[in-house]
Amino acid sequence: xxxxxxxxxxxxxxxxxxxxxxxxxxxxxxxxxxxxxxxxxxxxxxxxxxxxxxxxxxxxxxxxxxxxxxxxxxxxxxxxxxxxxxxxxxxxxxxxxxxxxxxxxxxxxxxxxxxxxxxxxxxxxxxxxxxxxxxxxxxxxxxxxxxxxxxxxxxxxxxxxxxxxxxxxxxxxxxxxxxxxxxxxxxxxxxxxxxxxxxxxxxxxxxxxxxxxxxxxxxxxxxxxxxxxxxxxxxxxxxxxxxxxxxxxxxxxxxxxxxxxxxxxxxxxxxxxxxxxxxxxxxxxxx
Amino acid sequence: xxxxxxxxxxxxxxxxxxxxxxxxxxxxxxxxxxxxxxxxxxxxxxxxxxxxxxxxxxxxxxxxxxxxxxxxxxxxxxxxxxxxxxxxxxxxxxxxxxxxxxxxxxxxxxxxxxxxxxxxxxxxxxxxxxxxxxxxxxxxxxxxxxxxxxxxxxxxxxxxxxxxxxxxxxxxxxxxxxxxxxxxxxxxxxxxxxxxxxxxxxxxxxxxxxxxxxxxxxxxxxxxxxxxxxxxxxxxxxxxxxxxxxxxxxxxxxxxxxxxxxxxxxxxxxxxxxxxxxxxxxxxxxx
Numbered sequence: 001x002x003x004x005x006x007x008x009x010x011x012x013x014x015x016x017x018x019x020x021x022x023x024x025x026x027x028x029x030x031x032x033x034x035x036x037x038x039x040x041x042x043x044x045x046x047x048x049x050x051x052x053x054x055x056x057x058x059x060x061x062x063x064x065x066x067x068x069x070x071x072x073x074x075x076x077x078x079x080x081x082x083x084x085x086x087x088x089x090x091x092x093x094x095x096x097x098x099x100x101x102x103x104x105x106x107x108x109x110x111x112x113x114x115x116x117x118x119x120x121x122x123x124x125x126x127x128x129x130x131x132x133x134x135x136x137x138x139x140x141x142x143x144x145x146x147x148x149x150x151x152x153x154x155x156x157x158x159x160x161x162x163x164x165x166x167x168x169x170x171x172x173x174x175x176x177x178x179x180x181x182x183x184x185x186x187x188x189x190x191x192x193x194x195x196x197x198x199x200x201x202x203x204x205x206x207x208x209x210x211x212x213x214x215x216x217x218x219x220x221x222x223x224x225x226x227x228x229x230x231x232x233x234x235x236x237x238x239x240x241x242x243x244x245x246x247x248x249x250x251x252x253x254x255x256x257x258x259x260x261x262x263x264x265x266x267x268x269x270x271x272x273x274x275x276x277x278x279x280x281x282x283x284x285x286x287x
Numbered sequence: 288x289x290x291x292x293x294x295x296x297x298x299x300x301x302x303x304x305x306x307x308x309x310x311x312x313x314x315x316x317x318x319x320x321x322x323x324x325x326x327x328x329x330x331x332x333x334x335x336x337x338x339x340x341x342x343x344x345x346x347x348x349x350x351x352x353x354x355x356x357x358x359x360x361x362x363x364x365x366x367x368x369x370x371x372x373x374x375x376x377x378x379x380x381x382x383x384x385x386x387x388x389x390x391x392x393x394x395x396x397x398x399x400x401x402x403x404x405x406x407x408x409x410x411x412x413x414x415x416x417x418x419x420x421x422x423x424x425x426x427x428x429x430x431x432x433x434x435x436x437x438x439x440x441x442x443x444x445x446x447x448x449x450x451x452x453x454x455x456x457x458x459x460x461x462x463x464x465x466x467x468x469x470x471x472x473x474x475x476x477x478x479x480x481x482x483x484x485x486x487x488x489x490x491x492x493x494x495x496x497x498x499x500x501x502x503x504x505x506x507x508x509x510x511x512x513x514x515x516x517x518x519x520x521x522x523x524x525x526x527x528x529x530x531x532x533x534x535x536x537x538x539x540x541x542x543x544x545x546x547x548x549x550x551x552x553x554x555x556x557x558x559x560x561x562x563x564x565x566x567x568x569x570x571x572x573x574x
Contacts, residue, residue: 125501147499175498182499188491189504195543196483196507198562203539204475210568211462212434212469214412216510217476217569220483223503224566228559232552239547246544250537252490256482257533260526265519272515275485279511281497282504 001157003068003164005029010066012081014041014054016128017098018072019136022050024169027138033062041133050136063088068161069095075233079108082119091116094158096165098124100186101238102149102179110153120158121149122166123182125190129225138170146171149182187241192249194231195242197224288444290355290451292316297353299368301328301341303415304385305359306423309337311456314425320349328420337423350375355448356382362392362520369396369406378403381445383452385411387473388525389436389466397440407445408436409453410469412477416512425457433458436466474528479536481518482529484511 009025011018014036022045025032034045034054042054055062063069063085071078078097089095095117099105106121113119126144128135146166150159159176166174177185200217201224235242259267296312298305301323309332312319321332321341329341342349350356350372358365365384376382382404386392393408400406413431415422433453437446446463453461464472487504488511522529546554 125499127501145499145501173498177499185493185496185499188493189496189500193487193503193507195540196487197503198559199536199540199543200480200483201562201565202558203535206472206475209472209476211460212412212432212464212472213476213569214414214432216480216484219506219509220480221566221569222506224562226559226563228556228563231559232555235547235555236550236552239550243544243547246540248490249486250540253482253486253533253537256486257530260522260530263523263526265523268519268522269515271489272485272513272518275488275511276513276515278488279508282500282508 001161001164003161003168005031007031007067008033008065009068009070010035010062011051011070011072012036013072013077014038014045014051014133015072016131016133016136016140017124017126018070019045019050019133020126020138020140021070021072021098021169022133023048023136024138024141026050028168030168033066035059035062036133045133050133058085058088060088064090066090066093068165069093070165071095071097073097073099074230075099075101075105075237078105082109083112086112086114086117089114089117093117094161095119096122096162098122100190100234101183103183104237106149106151106179110151118155118158120154120162121151121179122162123147123149123186124166124169124171126171129223131227141170141172143172146174147182148174148176149179150176151179183238183241184244187238187245188248191235191238191242192245194223194226195235195246196249197221198226200224288448288451290448290455292318294318294354295320295352296355296357297322297349298338298357298359299323300359300364301325301332301338301420302359303418303420303423303427304411304413305357306332306337306420307413307425307427308357308359308385308456309420310335310423311425311428313337315455317455320353322346322349323420332420337420345372345375347375351377353377353380355452356380357452358382358384360384360386361517362386362388362524366392366395370399373399373401373404376401376404380404381448382406383409383449385409387477387521388470390470391524393436393438393466397438405442405445407441407449408438408466409449410434410436410473411453411456411458413458416509418514428457430459433461434469435461435463436469437463438466470525470528471531474525474532475535478522478525478529479532481510481513482522482533483536484508485513487511 011034014034034051039056045051126140298321301321321338326343332338413427
């Protein structure tokens with residue numbers, strides 16, 4: 001099933017990511033509506049013409065007319081929202097999300113969901129350290145990755161629709177992973193990196209360190225500005241995978257420590273060359 | 288002693304950093320010459336008018352006319368260069384460097400140097416992952432830090448001249464640290480961050496990881512492209528300080544691990560809030 005422009009799209013939770021979805025979809029000619037708690041976010045989105053209708057409460061009319069619902073909510077809010085409002089979906093509605101962990105969520109939602117609608121999870125790997133629809137921009141999808149995480153309960157139709165959404169939004173690469181594999185990888189590329197950034201930021205009480213700082217330290221700690229509510233939740237939802245990745249990292253750091261302690265110049269240079277070679281794979285692709 | 292435009296400045300080692308010095312100084316009206324091994328680098332610099340004279344060998348005339356010599360060389364090359372060529376300096380010449388570690392170097396050089404010239408060390412905290420004079424640009428100094436590392440052997444005159452060089456180059460902030468304190472701080476903000484980036488890059492053999500990567504991982508591994516000759520040398524020259532910083536980081540990472548293992552949401556959120564607050568200090572200052 002392709003995402004054609006006759007589909008009505010409802011975004012629930014109009015923050016940075018929800019707002020960026022709205023902007024990208026409206027540009028492509030879609031009918032986009034939104035539900036979010038803050039009235040001023042709705043007013044802003046209406047004034048920017050990135051939604052055609054909106055409500056700061058769960059408006060049954062908006063939910064009932066939607067063919068595709070994007071839930072851009074925190075994990076625990078997401079599950080409650082579906083539990084409380086799933087009776088409002090029209091039959092055949094496809095529901096997707098933007099959550100950064102999948103294992104716990106996909107299973108919980110698919111187990112409790114009505115059987116005449118379908119939940120297909122996705123993780124748009126884009127974001128910034130600022131919040132709110134006022135800071136939203138579809139430019140954040142450029143060069144970024146979008147991962148669909150189907151379970152064995154999903155249909156080919158819904159998977160295709162969800163992949164198509166990722167392409168329509170302008171992501172550089174759309175791929176699929178099982179929820180479990182997704183969480184392992186995210187435990188590494190996203191969660192472990194945030195753990196490292198916050199650890200770097202807090203392990204030293206040295207005063208005036210900022211006067212002696214180069215770009216390396218700034219780069220490694222850009223993401224040390226964290227939404228503590230969201231990240232503590234994401235970490236704990238993916239605790240086992242994250243702890244495993246931490247162990248792998250600590251083991252390799254210890255290998256590096258041994259190379260240093262034994263003055264093993266060739267070992268150090270080998271590791272640096274391997275690092276350099278491998279890093280080349282990760283350059284952002286142009287769209 | 289101010290760095291006035293009647294001073295003749297010789298740059299030895301015309302790579303990315305040396306070339307960027309030349310560009311910045313020529314813009315401000317200085318007489319700049321260069322000595323570097325590669326003839327094509329000299330030719331390029333002459334054609335770009337960023338030096339007035341240059342040689343691909345140690346030309347006694349160029350060394351002998353210089354009031355200020357900037358040695359932009361690898362640590363071990365730097366010390367050999369001074370040992371072999373110090374007889375060519377004219378009396379009163381001030382010599383500075385760009386090396387990323389100071390303890391070992393400052394002492395070695397000041398001990399062997401002629402008493403009628405002076406070595407004052409400095410660390411321009413600017414760079415890129417590309418090499419050579421062809422990639423040089425004085426824009427790399429914008430918003431960056433420059434640290435002078437005087438020892439008790441340095442005169443006020445030379446220290447002032449060296450600070451003035453940093454300001455003339457366009458650094459946002461010029462400060463002073465003892466060589467020892469510098470090495471401690473650099474062990475943290477620069478060397479430990481490189482260790483972390485290369486460890487992140489090499490601890491996972493997962494295939495196609497790049498398809499599932501967000502900006503966080505890209506940011507934390509930008510510096511994982513390393514000049515293995517230079518960095519292995521810098522790490523080992525500062526081994527004790529670096530190992531100490533590694534221990535601090537590992538201890539804090541272990542604290543985070545314990546918070547996760549015990550589901551300590553409040554502890555996690557406290558650490559994230561402290562990280563967020565502290566990170567605000569490190570935003571790049573506009574010049």
